[in-house]
Amino acid sequence: MNLFKIKKWIKENKKTFHVWLILSLISLVFTLLQHTDQTMERTDIQNLDTYIPEGFVLVPVELSNTESLVGLLENKGVVDLYIGDPSRQQAEKAATAVKIIRSTRNPSHFAVLVPENKASFLIQRFQPFHAVIQNPEQKKKTHVQPLNKKRKRNIVIELDHSPTF
DSSP states (O other): OOOOHHHHHHHHHHHHHHHHHHHHHHHHHHHHHHHHHHHHHHHHHHHHHGGGGGTEEEEEBBBHHHHHHHHHHHSSSEHHHEEOGGGGGEEEEEEEEEEEOOOOOTTOOEEEEEGHHHHHHHOOOOEEEEEEEEEEOOOOOOOOOOOOOOOOEEEEEEOOOOOOO
């Protein structure tokens, strides 16, 4: 097409041209916004480890009530972790007021932020934890506690060695 023919068509069809131009600009803006959001989301995922405070580690945990948490927590929260069966009232508290983060790549996976020296305790558990959501505004200190181990009892039996006559 000749440049003069294009100019002539634009003059004759101004309204159509303006509508077409506006729709094209709107679709371009939406495309750019979506691309920017996806790029920012990927950057957040890749750089999550840079947000871990010094002296802390992010420990992936298996939870027995994952489905409930998926429905209740957005991306993060504060929870208490229990070990054992809460339905039988045999659960023991393993951690208090730990920050929990939901995976952005797989929303059914969670990790908790704990002091580095307490991470081994959580890693050694072979059963899932049960998480109880806490109010993040409460000023509770994060505490990971080893389970109460039964004390060994030493029973001493003294025999009377006195001579019998």
